[in-house]
Amino acid sequence: MSKKNKKLCKEAKNYLEAIRKNKYGKYCLTVEMESYTDLGCLLSALFHISQQSLFLKEEKVEEDIRIDIYNLLDFANKLIPFPELELLDEIKNISR
Structure with missing residues (x-):
């Protein structure tokens, strides 16, 4: 994978952290209030x-x-x- 693609994947991962699997395997969305x-x-x-x-x-x-x-x-x-x-x-x- 090129350096550009690695950087893009790293940045995308930060954006996708808001939706992740919990310990039950279900996707959860965190909303800050x-x-x-x-x-x-x-x-x-x-x-x-x-x-x-x-x-x-x-x-x-x-x-x-x-x-x-x-x-x-x-x-x-x-x-x-x-x-x-x-x-x-x-x-x-x-x-x-």
Whole structure:
């Protein structure tokens, strides 16, 4: 293998480290977050965007199905325990 290819492989390996096999042989993706609260906010935004996209008229989805999906996403959004996530952030900061 040429020096150029070795260098390219070494650099590519650094980019591919985010996805690796765990001890069970499953691939895992590591995502870095500033805090537990940030994770909750990200999930909430994901649910909110999904809910809003259901009402775009471009898709030919029956209204009943869209309402059911919207309600399910709304329920899932309400399950995000923001006070507990904030508490975990406080505990993490205290333990440093």
